[in-house]
Each structure stands twice: as structure tokens, then as C-alpha cells.
Amino acid sequence: MTNFRPRKLPPNITEDAFQRFATKVINICGSENVKIISATLELIDGDYMQSCKAHASAIISPRNVPEVQDTVRLCNKLCVPLWPFSAGRNIGYGGTAPRVSVSVRMDMGLHMNKVLNVSVEGSYTLVEPGVTYFELHDYLEEHKLRVPDVGGGSIIGNAVERGVGYSKHQDHGIMHCGLEVILPDGELLLAALQLWLWPYNDGIFTQSSLGIVVKMGIWLMPNPGGFQAYMITFPRDDDLPKITDTIRPLRLQMVLQNVLTLRHITLDAAVANNKASYTDRKEPWNGDELYAIAQKLDLGYWNSFGAVYGPEPTRKVLLEFIKGVPLAIPGSEFWLPEDRTEPFSVLHTRAKVLQGIPTTNELSHLFFSPISKITGKDATAQYDLSKKRCFEAGFDFNGNFVVGMRAMHHSVWNVFNREGPEARKKARWLILTLVDDCAARGWAEYRTHIPLMDQIANTQNFNDTAQMKLNEKIKNAVDPNGILAPGKNGIWPNKYKKKGWVLDAASNMNNEVSK
DSSP, X not given: OOOOOOSSOOTTOOHHHHHHHHHHHHHHHOGGGEEEOOTTSOOOOOOSSSOOXXXXXXXXXXXXXXXXXXXXXHHHHHTOOEEEESSSOOTBTTTTOOSSTTEEEEESSSSOOOEEEEETTTTEEEEOTTOBHHHHHHHHGGGTEEOOOOSSSBHHHHHHTTOBOSSSOOBGGGGEEEEEEEOTTSOEEEEOOOOSSSOOOGGGGSSSSSOEEEEEEEXXXXXXXXXXXXXXEEOOGGGHHHHHHHHHHHHHTTSSXXXXXXXXXXXHHHHHOOGGGTOSOOSOOOHHHHHHHHHHHTOOSEEEEEEEESSHHHHHHHHHHXXXXXXXXXXXXXXXXXXXXXXXXXXXXXXXXXXXXXOOSOOOSBEEOBEEOSOHHHHHHHHHHHHHHHHHHTOOOOEEEEEOSSOEEEEEEOOOOTTOHHHHHHHHHHHHHHHHHHHHTTOOBSSOOGGGHHHHHHHOOHHHHHHHHHHHHHHHHHXXXXXXXXXXXXXXXXXXXXXXXXXXXXXXXXXXXXX
């Protein structure tokens, strides 16, 4: 009999129970699709395209829906924690790592990676978890359709995490048109968009631990009849409140058709080159240095990227109106892609993304993403606070605002040397402090990295944490054995002693930041 001994056992699982689990799951999925993370297995750190495997006791790659169902039923029987992922490219928010370390990870994307159906007339598609934006884009080109955007990640994975893109299809989560979901007891559910009778139930499977999405219908972006990307540069740091208050009515009136991004100069400078190419200093850039870099790159202190869609007469009217309003801010300039000739142009990249051509030109490491109203006052307050904390930690501020219809996401890109213990400690202090800072001002995060899930969940404390109490009731009713993604987004099943698992700010600082 083969001895299946992982590097570390999942919590509350004996060696004998794990042996039985491994033997049976191999019978379900095949030995070639079950990898035990043993002490002798060489661990590779991983990158964007190939994720690190260190945080699992085993990795299972089912080939079809029945194998997912049978594996889930087995996990339920033996109370083995299971952490499903699609492509594992959730960069900035934890990748494939489970909240409960050494859970069994289920790789939904290795084999289940097919485009199952495309409707040209209805502009939608049906996909499996392993289908990435790149792959669907290549498939759709011949039909003159486009995917929402982003990069090499999974379409299903990004949508169920309520990921945000930059084209007309901003909120990928609400662009779905039906889900097939495996519940924690192995039952298959069709969670369709209900337009009659019954409550909507599809939303409970986003950012949740209540089911595994095995198929999803997603709305596509039909050919609008034309497209034009543009960039507007704003020269001064203190232009931010005027820019934000100018953008808001244009978004509400839908004059700005897509999700507008407003990027700080440090982001675009980093795209052009690394920091050492600009300065020998290790300290954060000061204002004078950033103004000089912006001038050297022929960019603004703030740079906004957008697009117009439609036939030429429509595009012409919209562009003239858009140019007329923001350009009233002194010193602002309007650019088209053909105006920019630098080798690493963000505008050229965005010209692809905004029309639904995915790229991987812009990646980050650790995101902090609070939400606020679209006002100059809120934008300035978030920017000043984030910049202050970044400087206190010894980091440059890297960030942008993503402006939706009624709210904006402020993405702070926490870039640091993960090989340096002191840098890791400072990065962790920075993001933990920002969580509490923002909570004190009423700003919540829309998505977060795994170690921060408990702390951020605890900031959502309206009416004595009524929302969390409801989440826990649903979790314990649907998943009484607590096998599916325990602890995800701070929701702990009764099977886990919550006090022993919760990571607050103090316990996070006492833990070594994993590489």
C-alpha cells in the first residue's frame, strides 16, 4: 500500500484519515491528477503563470463535474478542508493560497478549461473555470466579440471574486448570466438570473465559501461600431479634487462610457523603468522629484485613461465633449495612442484592454482597495492618508483611482522586496494600519488578501455585526461540516473554533510574512 504522507496534515485530520482520503480521491480523479505535497517534494516559489504549491497538503485536479461532486462528498465524509481555485492568478490578493494552511486545494482550471458555447446573436458565452481572458479572446476574435478585459486570469475566478475591469463591462460579477454550482454536500445547483418568483440566489456564491462554480454564462461586449482610447494628463498633485469632481457628473450622465482610471505618476514611471533608473536614493520620492519625472516622461502628476465606443459620429461628439470639460483644468493635455511613441506606453496598453484585448503588462504584489464616494474631498482624504502611511513605512505611494458609476475604488499597490524580512514587516504594518485607518473613516475594502480577511470582516460591524451573523448562519446551514474554504472573508464555520483561527492586526504583526 502506498504511503501518502503530506509535508503537514490538514487540521483535525489524522494520518490514517488522510491515507484513506488520498486513496479514494485517486480512485475518483486518477493518480496523475492528485499531487501530495510531501516533505521530499521540491517547492517552487512560483510566478503569475505558475502558482506556488507550498500551502497545501495535496492538490487535486478534477476532469469534470462528477469528479468535483465525488471529491466534495469525500471531503464532507472525512471533514477534509477544501480550497478551490480557478487559474490561481489572483495577484495582489493571495493567489491560490488557502486561508487554512495545508488545506487540500482543488485546481478547477487544469482540465476544466473549455469554452462550451458562444452566442453571437445574444453576445454571451458559457465557460468552465480554467478559461482565461486570453483564451476566450482568441476564441472570439473570429466572431467580432470581445471579453470584458483584464489579463491571464480565469473569467469565472475573477467574476466570482467580483473583480473590476476597465471597459464598459466594469463589474465582472454582475455580467454573468447563470451559474452551475457544486454545493458543499456535492449537489449540483443551477443559480440562474431569476426574473420571476423566488429570491435571487446567485449572489451568495460570489466572494463566498458556499459552493464551487463549475460553469458560468458571461455577457460579452459586442462590436460597438468603433472605438477610440485616450489619455488626459493633469500636471499638479493638488489637481486631484478638481479632477474627481469633474469626472463624477460625466460618469453619472454616462458621457464617460467606460471605467475611468486616474493613475499617480509613480505607477506610470514604474511601467517605463525601475526606480534605480531615476535615482540612487532608497527613500520615498519627494514632490520635486516626481514633478521632474513627470516632465521627463511627458506625463502628468495624475494621468487619466478612458475610451469612447460607437460609430464615428457618436465617438466624435463624445470626444469633443470630454475634451472640453476636463481640459478646463489648467495645464491638462489630451492624448491619443498615436501621439505616444515611448516603448512602454500605458496608453497603448490601455488601448488594448479598453476594447477587450487582455494583457499582462501591469501586475502588482499586494493590493489595498478601499471604496469611497466619487468626490474630490474623499479622493483627497484617501490619497493623503495612504501617502502618509506609505512614507512612514519607508515606501513610495503607488496608487490609482478606478471610477465607477456611483463609487470609486482606490487601489494602493504595496510594492516591496519580499526577500527582505524588514521590508516584509513594514509592508505588513502598512496594510494593517491602513485597514484600521479606513475603517475609522467609514471606508470599506471591496476585496482583500488572505491574512487581512478577519480584520476587515470585523470592521463591517453595523448593528453588532448583523451581516456576519447572517453569513455564519447560512454557512453552517449549507456547509455544516465546514469543509469548503473555511475562514474565507472572515466567515468561520462552527467546526472551527473561531477565536483560535482569527487573525487580527496584533496577531498578523507577530506572524512572519510568508514568502
